Amino acid sequence: MKKNKISKNWINKQRRDIYVRKSKAEGYRSRAAYKIEEINQKFKIFRGGMSIIDLGSAPGSWSQYVSNNYKNCRLLSIDYKNIDPIKNCNHIIGDFTDEKNKVKIKSYFKNKVQVVMSDMAVNTTGNKGLDAIVTGELSLEAMFFSLEILDSKGTFISKIFMGSSFNEIVTASKKNFKKTNIFKPPASRKDSKESFIISQIMR
Ligand SMILES: C[S@@+](CC[C@H](N)C(=O)[O-])C[C@H]1O[C@@H](n2cnc3c(N)ncnc32)[C@H](O)[C@@H]1O
DSSP states (O other), rough: HHHHHHHHHHHHHHHHHHHHHHHHHHTTTSTTTTHHHHHHHHHHOOOOOOEEESSSOOHHHHHHHHHHHHHEEEEEEEESSOOOOOEEEEEEESSSTTTHHHHHHHHSSSSOOEEEOOOOOOOOOSOOOHHHHHHHHHHHHHHHHHHHHHHEEEEEEEEHHHHSSSSHHHHHHHHHHEEEEEOOTTSSSSTSSSEEEEEEEOO
């Protein structure tokens, strides 16, 4: 399919999409807000006053969702891209995998945190298999980082793709966390291989 035909299809799909319309009406920066909302409705993760890390946060709708719905949370988000300000949220511009940024994140919080959430995904190369592998590596790195910073009741949430790295991520979660769930929220497009892992420590 030609490139301009693909983008026309994408625009038409966006127009028909109820989540896109809802996000515009409710002031969310992207339809991704409803993925974290649906994950939270199912697993009851957030409460007021929590410390939360948002990896791969731009344009910011996951942090917006938490900030809009839970009082006095302390959010720290990171992305290559900048984001517009969000109440109770500080942002780092940079690569999460850079050790300097991991140190920055850890030193920002005096105590351990309650949630690490990652919606990180690589820029699509057109090769879905390769994208899934690289995004899987990011998810694993985020999981191991979360183990260093989550408190004894903490939760790790991450985008994962069905594909070659899926089993490795699930195995690592089952080894390191007490509870592992895989959930595809209704807001995640049916034709996408995207799903989410919800890993709970409960030591
Ligand atoms: C699907 S978007 C996130 C959408 C976001 N959850 C929201 O609700 O607005 C994925 C983001 O991951 C970011 N990303 C990918 N790899 C990253 C990395 N190594 N460090 C920081 N951000 C990264 C991309 O720049 C992109 O903005």
